Amino acid sequence: MTIRYPNGKIYKPQVESIAKKDTGQKKNDISFSNRGKTLEDELNETNNFYLNRQIAVIHKKPVPVQIVNVEYPKRSAAVIREAYFRTPSTTDYNGVWNGYYIDFEAKETESKTSFPLKNVHAHQIKHMEDVSNQKGISFTIVRFSKLERYFVLPFTVLLEAWNNMERGGAKSIPLKVFESSTYEISPGYNPRIDYLSIIEKMITNKEC
């Protein structure tokens, strides 16, 4: 059965996180040094580190689902028997660090040369713009998985590329632009992806 929105548009589920799990084994083979972890794993570890050291309170939001049917078996946990993935209305991560509102999305690409903008959704751009207007700090963490390179992509740089695409320009952001106009994160041991040290730099330089 095709699920439709009230306006007749066909519902397309967000299966990203499930898909990631399915390909987990494959990813294990690609790289030794990140030990097969997804970017999500690495960021969860980093955020736990921040939380335990009282550096920041930043969490990944749960995957939004529309629950249709729940069973309540006797003497055991309620089981959801029918539910559907919903389109998230925001980015995946947010929280607070030293009085700053932090809000970001995490994206991985297999490309070695550019970050395809099809990874980003229009509603996410809208959300990031709203956050920036409220003086929140908004960015995207991009992992070039094959290269094992990580970047903090400030919203201003993303928006420029997005608007350019809307005017008929390039549909991706070249690695060279990342090298010249964004901030590279050197992955470490603990925290794995220390993005807050980059944000601190950006604030000092008044670049966010």
Added chain:
Amino acid sequence: MTIRYPNGKIYKPQVESIAKKDTGQKKNDISFSNRGKTLEDELNETNNFYLNRQIAVIHKKPVPVQIVNVEYPKRSAAVIREAYFRTPSTTDYNGVWNGYYIDFEAKETESKTSFPLKNVHAHQIKHMEDVSNQKGISFTIVRFSKLERYFVLPFTVLLEAWNNMERGGAKSIPLKVFESSTYEISPGYNPRIDYLSIIEKMITNKEC
């Protein structure tokens, strides 16, 4: 089958949002002026108002579920066939307003005389404390449903009552304490529960 954590503790699902739906009809009969809406409905309306007027970007977080089994039928949406409710690790609402990190929980009580602290979980107190330490603004919106009265309960007041309970004191916060030491919200038409006007006052008075 009983679901257990690795430490052997029995898993108790959070079925709050489902329970609310189940009793929706009953609530319709209690009050005419809030038209049977739950506090969650009222806050979602309020947050939409704030978002559309570019006043603030504040969202309810999705209910966290552990997905175990998903079906991918041909030509239709993926269906979650087995999933379980997880305990949320944070409060339900967060976002940004004019550079401030806003983080709160919403609670309803049927009591006419006091707010039972069993409505609050230890991990939420911990989270609110962490948020306050990071200079975020943390509070609870409490609705006395039978009285149709709404209050912003600052974290400091909640924490005092909580610590008092831990030392063997009262297990609830009397309505009188709400009247003397918290901020009452007069429900309106649009926005319904204008809690940000209260937060603005609290900031001006340096009370948060």
